[in-house]
Amino acid sequence: MWLILKLGKERFVGISVAYATWAGPQEHDDEREIVLAAWRQVGIAGRAVRWDDPDADWAAFDAVVIRSTWDYVLRRDEFTAWAHQVAAATRLFNPAEVIERNTDKSYLRDVPIPIVPTHWGDGDLPEWAEYVVKPSISAGARDTIRTADRERALAHAASLRAAGRVPMIQPYLDMVETEGETSLLYFGGRFSHAVRRNPMLAGRATAADADNVRATVREPDADQRDMAETLLASLPEGVLYARVDLVRLADGTPALIELELTEPYLYLSFAPDSPAALANALRERL
Template sequence: MPTVAIVTCDALPELDPDEARLLPALRESGVEAVPAVWSDPRVDWSEFDLSVIRCPWDYPERRDEFLAWSRRVPRLANPAPVLEWNTDKRYLVDLAAAGVPVVPTTRLPPGGGIALPSVGEWVLKPAVGAGSRNAGRYVMDDPEQNRQAHEHVHRLHRGGATVLAQPYQPDVDVNGEKALMFLGGTYSHAIRKGAMLDGPYRGMESLYKSERITATTATDAERDLAARALAAVPTDGVPLLYGRVDLVESAVGTVVLEVEVAEPSLFLGWDPPAAHRVAAAITARLAG
């Protein structure tokens, strides 16, 4: 029986409850699945036939360490070069250059001046981040929120982070974001998430914000756009085992908010057969 490591973090040693659905699905497929903490020095990754990244959600504060670990794992999905590309949201520049419509994004690296807009509603977040940690939404016309926005950027810069500034897309307050999941290169299912950010950043006590999620369907146009975005991921010829593309509606149409091919939630509980699709994709990868 092949053995697969389902990669997680210290805070979730038994996996996130949604990701834990993979374990029985894999066992039904004849694969022994074992949760394994990426930063645990006792784990011998060479013993696994495949290691599958699922919820190592403490990596933003330890990205260099996480990437160094990923390079040492002999059989990793998705592979280390993809993780390096995807764990810094500067990848949005690459997607735009490939002709994929994305939310307009301005990078504010530390060491430079802070040129924030003076009007409109904007999202500020670190280029390396997950789970909406250190992300806030600011009305720049409001003097107090404008001040808080500058303080937010200063704080992130002091920690060495590059900040991303994106115009807030007001349709999110009405229709939320739509996330499309792909498994083994094939569209699987979709969910809708309610608005995540309701104002300036106020700190967080957990790895990620709670989300309001409902199952939904994706249109052919949305599937095509998501597939285009995933096709632009530099994989060096290694097919992606999984991927998620988050879409929002903007004044110019549907645009990509994020492409998640490092450690995305796949929202398996909102489409009961999805865990078995992941298991099938893993089984196919083992056979290949």
């Protein structure tokens, strides 16, 4: 597994790491080459491998890093079983237990910071101006609706429940169209950078829009940093990367939309030092 690489005048003992990806179009993953190049600079020999490749020998790698496994939502049980299988053969980032928990948004019930108000089906649905209804296992606004019609919101939740899925009903927050969502990126537990993300469900955006063309670099406020780091302190050992997505509520309080620990877009092209920060964090973990 170990390779000898020569970079400039220095020699490194190279570490072989799989970059776990999907079977979809490679051009959709515009961070792959950025990551692999940064790994090479710190002596990590990376190779992109489909997570569901039946011929992949995961034990041949010193580690596997989950990155663009974007088709897992439709095969979540298979995906989490794969994560445990890989973790039994080599190092997996993020850890399999983290992946299993994070791929179901029900984890939001237990986080130690405020979240966007969420109706899980217990008691009467609050009266909100607009509703966002989605399944707890989803990505990219799949099977998610935004509606001002309370009965439509309840009907969509019922259809999800009838399909064996856990529905989440939340208020649509107008603030995301002005303040936006703030995503804070952490590598190896250290803050790297943050971006403002345009909302997927705003009138000017669709779920088909790519994250990397709908964001701008921003400096997070102190209360956002504090909240994100309180959340990170609650995570188990071994987390390589984390994206903390926050929004401000009507009273100005930051609240968690989602904690992305599985296959988040990392906005590496937005911060010049971030690819090296990710590579160094991985090198330290190994």
